[in-house]
Amino acid sequence: MGYPFPSHAGETPVLSKYFGDKDAISLAGFRKRGGYDGLQKALSMTPAEIVDVVKASGLRGRGGAGFPTGIKWSFMKPGDGKPHYLCCNADESEPGTFKDREIMRWTPHALVEGCAIGAYAIGAETAYIYIRGEFTEPLVRMRDAVREAYDAGILGKNAMGTGKRIDIVIHKGAGAYICGEETAMMNSIEGRRGNPRIKPPFPAVSGVFAQPTTINNVETLAAVPHIIVRGAEWYKGLCLSSPKSTGSKLFSVCGNIAKPGNYEVTLGFSFKDFLYDLCGGPLPGRTFKAVIPGGISVPIQTMEEAEATKMDYEGFVEQGSMLGSGGVIVFDDQQNMVKQIARAARFFAHESCAQCTQCREGTAWTTKIMERIRDGEGTHEDLDTLFSIADNMTGKTICVLSDSCAVPVVSGINKFRSEFEALIKKPTFHPVTAAVA
Amino acid sequence: MTAVTHEHDAPYQPVFVGERRKELDALFPLYPTKMACILPALWMVQEDRGWVSDDAMAEVAQVLELTPAYVKGVVTFYTMYNTHPVGKYLVQVCTTTPCNICGAEDVVRALLDHTNCSDLGVTSADGLFTVIEVECLGACGFATPVMINEEVIESVTAARVPELVAGLK
Numbered sequence: 001m002g003y004p005f006p007s008h009a010g011e012t013p014v015l016s017k018y019f020g021d022k023d024a025i026s027l028a029g030f031r032k033r034g035g036y037d038g039l040q041k042a043l044s045m046t047p048a049e050i051v052d053v054v055k056a057s058g059l060r061g062r063g064g065a066g067f068p069t070g071i072k073w074s075f076m077k078p079g080d081g082k083p084h085y086l087c088c089n090a091d092e093s094e095p096g097t098f099k100d101r102e103i104m105r106w107t108p109h110a111l112v113e114g115c116a117i118g119a120y121a122i123g124a125e126t127a128y129i130y131i132r133g134e135f136t137e138p139l140v141r142m143r144d145a146v147r148e149a150y151d152a153g154i155l156g157k158n159a160m161g162t163g164k165r166i167d168i169v170i171h172k173g174a175g176a177y178i179c180g181e182e183t184a185m186m187n188s189i190e191g192r193r194g195n196p197r198i199k200p201p202f203p204a205v206s207g208v209f210a211q212p213t214t215i216n217n218v219e220t221l222a223a224v225p226h227i228i229v230r231g232a233e234w235y236k237g238l239c240l241s242s243p244k245s246t247g248s249k250l251f252s253v254c255g256n257i258a259k260p261g262n263y264e265v266t267l268g269f270s271f272k273d274f275l276y277d278l279c280g281g282p283l284p285g286r287t288f289k290a291v292i293p294g295g296i297s298v299p300i301q302t303m304e305e306a307e308a309t310k311m312d313y314e315g316f317v318e319q320g321s322m323l324g325s326g327g328v329i330v331f332d333d334q335q336n337m338v339k340q341i342a343r344a345a346r347f348f349a350h351e352s353c354a355q356c357t358q359c360r361e362g363t364a365w366t367t368k369i370m371e372r373i374r375d376g377e378g379t380h381e382d383l384d385t386l387f388s389i390a391d392n393m394t395g396k397t398i399c400v401l402s403d404s405c406a407v408p409v410v411s412g413i414n415k416f417r418s419e420f421e422a423l424i425k426k427p428t429f430h431p432v433t434a435a436v437a
Numbered sequence: 438m439t440a441v442t443h444e445h446d447a448p449y450q451p452v453f454v455g456e457r458r459k460e461l462d463a464l465f466p467l468y469p470t471k472m473a474c475i476l477p478a479l480w481m482v483q484e485d486r487g488w489v490s491d492d493a494m495a496e497v498a499q500v501l502e503l504t505p506a507y508v509k510g511v512v513t514f515y516t517m518y519n520t521h522p523v524g525k526y527l528v529q530v531c532t533t534t535p536c537n538i539c540g541a542e543d544v545v546r547a548l549l550d551h552t553n554c555s556d557l558g559v560t561s562a563d564g565l566f567t568v569i570e571v572e573c574l575g576a577c578g579f580a581t582p583v584m585i586n587e588e589v590i591e592s593v594t595a596a597r598v599p600e601l602v603a604g605l606k
Contacts, residue, residue, distance in 0.1 A: 004578075004579075083469075092575050093572075093573055093575055094573075095533045095534055095535055095572075095573040095577060096534075096535050096577050097575070097577070098575050098576050098577050098578055098579075101575055101576065132575065133480075133515075133517045134517070134529075134571075134574050134575060134584060134589070135575060136584075136587045136588065136589060137589065167467075169467045169468075171476065171477075172476065172477065172480060173476070173515075173517075174476055174479070174480070174515035174516075174517040174518055175515050175516035175517030175518075175571075176514065176515050176516065177572065177573070188476065189468075189473060190470065190472065190473050191470070191472035191473045191474065191475035191476065191501075191511065192472075192511065193510060193511055193514040194514060194515070209468075209469050209470065209473075252577065252578055253578060254535040254539075254577035254578045254580060255535050255538050255539065255577075255580075256538055256539070260577075260578035260579070260580070261578050262578065296533075296534060296535075327577065329534060329535050329538075329577070331538060335538050340534050340537065340538060343532075343533065343534050343537050344533075344534050347533050347534065347572050347573070350572050351572060353514075
C-alpha cells in the first residue's frame, strides 16, 4: 500500500505495508494479516530468548539515538523483586518526523503487539504508551486498539491465555517537545513538569516511579513482532551498507520536494536515489539546496554531502550529519537558510524547559541574534558570538536540547556562510578604548 | 469542595462529580500514585470547560491530594492547557521550519484575516475563533497542518483558508 503515495518498488515495506489500508486498522483485519502471531510466538519463549533474538537482529533504537534495542533490554535484571515498566515513546515531536503518527493511524495493533512483546521481554506487567496531545487521531486509534485487545483477551491478567499479565495504559501528553526526552517523559507520566532528569541513575535502574524502566520508540517496538516471526537472520539480512545498521527504516520526508510522505527503505539505501527517485526530486523549476536528514536536531547537509550518503547510522555521520529520527527536511533554492535557521532556533527557545542556564539563555540569545541577522541588523561579530554561545551550549546541560539548538546554527554558518554574509550590511562595531594620558 | 470564587463570578461548579468522578476513580488503579493522574484529570477539565481556571486547578489539587500551587506549576509547563478562555474554535497553525518553508506564514495571515481576529491569541469579537501559532504538530509531510479543536486538517494553503473558515461559521 503506502500513504499518501503507493509504495515505490525501491522501498522495503515491512512496517508501512498496510499504510493506507483501512481494513488493517481493526483487530480482525490485523489478525487476518498475521497480526499477533509474533506475540503468540513470543509468549511461548522465555524473556531471555526474546532478548537474544532482538540482540542478534541488530535492531537499533529508531527514536534518534540508535542504541541497540536488545542490549537496552538486557539491562533490565530479571527477578529483582521490583515492578518493571516499559514506556513507549509516542511523543513524536521532532520537526520533520511523522512516521510514528502513521504507524499508530494505520496499524495501531502493530504497536500494541510490539509493546506487549517488549513488556514481556523485560519482565514488565505494565507498559505506558505516551502519545503527544496533538496526535488526536492516533490517540483514538490507539485507545480503540487497546480496548479491542483487552476484549479479545490479548492483554490483561491472562494475556492470550498464557496466564501472563500484560497491561497497556495510554497516557496523553499535553504539548511539550521536551517530553520526547526519555527522562522528561517519565516525569510527565508521574504527573510532574516535564523536566529531564540527571543520569545516572539510568532508567533501567531507577526510571518511572523510581522502578526499573525501559523506554523504546514506536517504530522500534513495531519492528519487534516481525523479528520474532521471521527471525533475526532475516532482519540482519536487510542491510545494504554498514553491518552495524540492519533492518528497514521509515523516513519521513517534508519541505520543498515533489512527493512528501513516509518511505520505508532498507538501511544503507542511496540517499541520492531516495531523494530524486522515490521522493520525485525537486518541485518543477527548482533545485535542492540543503537537507536536514534526521529531524531538526541534526546537522544540515549540503547537496554534495547528501548525494554521497548511504542511509544508515554510520553513513549519515560520514557525510557530516546523523540519521536521528529519520525526519528528512528538504530546502530548495527559494529558501533563505538564515531565515530558516532562525526559525529553528526559535523552536528550541520555545521548547527549552529552562532548567539549565546554558539552554534557557543560550536558545533565547541564539534566536535574538539569528533574527537580527535575518532582518539585516547583524554584524560580522554576531557570527563569532553565535559560535561562542553554541560552544557554551554543547555538552554542558542535563539533556541535549541545548546541543540540538546549536547544531543547525553551527552547521548552517559553516556550510552556508555566504548567505549570512549577504545579510550583514552593518560595519562591525569596534569599541575605542580611551587613551590614557 | 470549597471553591475560591470572586465577587463577580458565578460560584464554581466542580468538574469531578457524577460520571466524571467515576472516570477519574477508574484511572487510579492504572498508576502507582494519584499524582500521575494529573495530566488526564486536567484533560477532563479542559474537555468540559474549554480551559483550566485557577478554581479548576484547586479542584484537581483536592481530588489528587496535591497543592493548588503544584497543579498550577504542572499546568503552566504544558502548552496545550488553556489558562484563559478561548474561542469556540481554537485554531492552531504549525509554523515550525518544515511548514515555514511550505508557506505556513501565509496560512496564518489568511486565517487571521478571515476569522476577524486582530492578532494571534486574541479571540474574535464574535467569540468564535482564537488563532495561535504552534510549534511542530508532527504532520510535516502534510504542510501546513492546522488543528481546529480536536481535528487536524492536512495540507492547508492560504487559498484553502476562506472555505475552511466559512465551513465553521
